Amino acid sequence: RKTVAIVGRPNVGKSALFNRLAGMNISIVHDLAGVTRDRITAECRRGPQVFNIMDTGGIGANTEDILTEQVQVEAAIALDVADLLLFVVDVTAGITPIDQSLAQMLRKTNKHVILVANKSDSDKRRLGSGEFSKIGFGNAAEVSAVHGYGIDDLVDSIVDKLELTEEETEEARDERLSARPLKLAIVGRPNAGKSSLVNAVFGQERAIVSDIPGTTRDSLDVHCTYNGKHYQLIDTAGIRKQAKVEDAVEIFSIQRSYAAIKRADLCLLVIDCATGAKMQDRKIAQMIVEERKPCILVMNKFDLFHPHAQQKDRLEELAETMRREFFFLSYAPLVATSAKNNENVGKLFVQIEKVRKGAQGRIGTGVLNRLMHETIENTPGPLGRSPQTFKLLYVTQVNETEDVSIPVPHFVMFANRAAKMTDGYLRFLESVIRKEWPAPGVPFRMSVRGKQ
Numbered sequence: 001r002k003t004v005a006i007v008g009r010p011n012v013g014k015s016a017l018f019n020r021l022a023g024m025n026i027s028i029v030h031d032l033a034g035v036t037r038d039r040i041t042a043e044c045r046r047g048p049q050v051f052n053i054m055d056t057g058g059i060g061a062n063t064e065d066i067l068t069e070q071v072q073v074e075a076a077i078a079l080d081v082a083d084l085l086l087f088v089v090d091v092t093a094g095i096t097p098i099d100q101s102l103a104q105m106l107r108k109t110n111k112h113v114i115l116v117a118n119k120s121d122s123d124k125r126r127l128g129s130g131e132f133s134k135i136g137f138g139n140a141a142e143v144s145a146v147h148g149y150g151i152d153d154l155v156d157s158i159v160d161k162l163e164l165t166e167e168e169t170e171e172a173r174d175e176r177l178s179a180r181p182l183k184l185a186i187v188g189r190p191n192a193g194k195s196s197l198v199n200a201v202f203g204q205e206r207a208i209v210s211d212i213p214g215t216t217r218d219s220l221d222v223h224c225t226y227n228g229k230h231y232q233l234i235d236t237a238g239i240r241k242q243a244k245v246e247d248a249v250e251i252f253s254i255q256r257s258y259a260a261i262k263r264a265d266l267c268l269l270v271i272d273c274a275t276g277a278k279m280q281d282r283k284i285a286q287m288i289v290e291e292r293k294p295c296i297l298v299m300n301k302f303d304l305f306h307p308h309a310q311q312k313d314r315l316e317e318l319a320e321t322m323r324r325e326f327f328f329l330s331y332a333p334l335v336a337t338s339a340k341n342n343e344n345v346g347k348l349f350v351q352i353e354k355v356r357k358g359a360q361g362r363i364g365t366g367v368l369n370r371l372m373h374e375t376i377e378n379t380p381g382p383l384g385r386s387p388q389t390f391k392l393l394y395v396t397q398v399n400e401t402e403d404v405s406i407p408v409p410h411f412v413m414f415a416n417r418a419a420k421m422t423d424g425y426l427r428f429l430e431s432v433i434r435k436e437w438p439a440p441g442v443p444f445r446m447s448v449r450g451k452q
């Protein structure tokens with residue numbers, strides 16, 4: 001859903017406008033400049049088109065930051081996550097220097113900006129709004145957040161600018177996404193058992209819909225249903241067999257894998273566990289991580305892995321080895337299969353559905369902020385407790401690609417002294433989030449923005 005952020009210097013009436021658009025009294029309006037408020041997001045449902053509205057007041061207040069600095073941090077956050085910005089000014093105050101520096105900042109973004117002249121409570125005051133066109137965002141939308149004047153017109157312009165259409169219901173969206181086949185890239189080095197796996201899938205449930213050649217020549221797409229669900233297998237092995245490309249030419253295999261990974265919703269990385277992970281397996285795994293793709297590690301040829309040992313010990317030993325070999329792919333669940341003997345293929349599909357389902361969750365903004373603030377407070381790690389170090393202001397989850405079967409979440413932290421954050425500590429924070437919301441198979445992207 002699109003997000004509209006309200007930016008402006010303190011006391012122009014951002015909260016009042018937020019409340020008016022949200023249609024309920026969520027954030028408290030104060031008459032004092034710079035009063036601390038929590039930044040909140042709410043839905044604006046004033047018509048069939050729905051959007052989120054974000055109030056940027058109060059971030060960083062009560063800190064050592066000076067006011068204008070605070071306003072800039074707020075604006076930076078809003079600029080980052082919003083699709084459209086409402087730049088609120090106060091007709092009773094005219095253009096102030098802070099308005100001007102904010103305007104300068106807003107001009108640098110390529111986001112839509114609607115200038116909103118608030119406190120246009122009377123005809124006399126409305127006359128004053130003309131002055132604001134000097135600031136460079138066209139004519140201001142005249143509103144009175146407190147009295148409700150001009151709000152419907154403002155909503156219409158928001159809907160126009162964002163080109164919003166009537167919102168699909170959640171059920172309709174779920175239905176549409178689950179009707180779409182889940183694209184599975186079956187990747188791994190030659191001889192790992194990829195073709196055997198595809199054959200095993202078709203052997204179990206012969207509901208082959210069709211053989212449709214892939215959009216690239218690097219792979220063959222095969223459609224199938226399994227347990228009533230529709231899948232599109234991007235089979236990188238099939239084409240090799242057909243085209244008789246030289247097996248030994250590793251580079252081709254890598255390129256084919258890359259194309260398949262890019263197109264996939266979920267990658268099945270097939271490892272031959274009889275021979276163990278090799279350089280090429282790690283290269284492919286690396287590509288999956290770099291492309292931020294959901295992944296399951298398929299430990300194939302399990303029948304050949306210490307076949308005479310106890311089943312449980314074998315599995316534990318193998319899992320331990322794989323975790324070590326693919327430590328950088330720790331989000332991927334492991335499934336041991338024997339494609340040749342048709343063992344555990346059903347389990348693999350159960351896991352695939354778990355990944356798809358788990359990814360649909362989301363961690364609430366309130367919970368997320370509390371969790372991160374508490375963790376950083378209680379586990380200083382390399383950051384130390386000193387106020388001179390990294391200071392988290394706000395963290396939010398953005399789903400960069402919304403309309404996909406398995407969305408990959410991006411956790412963006414806005415902070416002061418952002419450069420103090422280390423990769424190691426970010427991974428630790430990721431593990432804390434995963435305790436709250438495991439999302440197996442789904443990579444999390446963690447990043448920090450803000451002043452160095």
Ligand code: GDP
Pocket residue numbers: 188189190191192193194195196197237300301302303304337338339340341
């Ligand atoms: P691809 O190159 O990854 O497609 O690998 P193939 O599916 O062609 O398999 C390579 C070889 O491994 C073939 O001889 C298969 O019969 C064998 N193979 C595949 N999966 C298994 C398995 O789970 N167990 C055993 N023992 N052999 C397997």
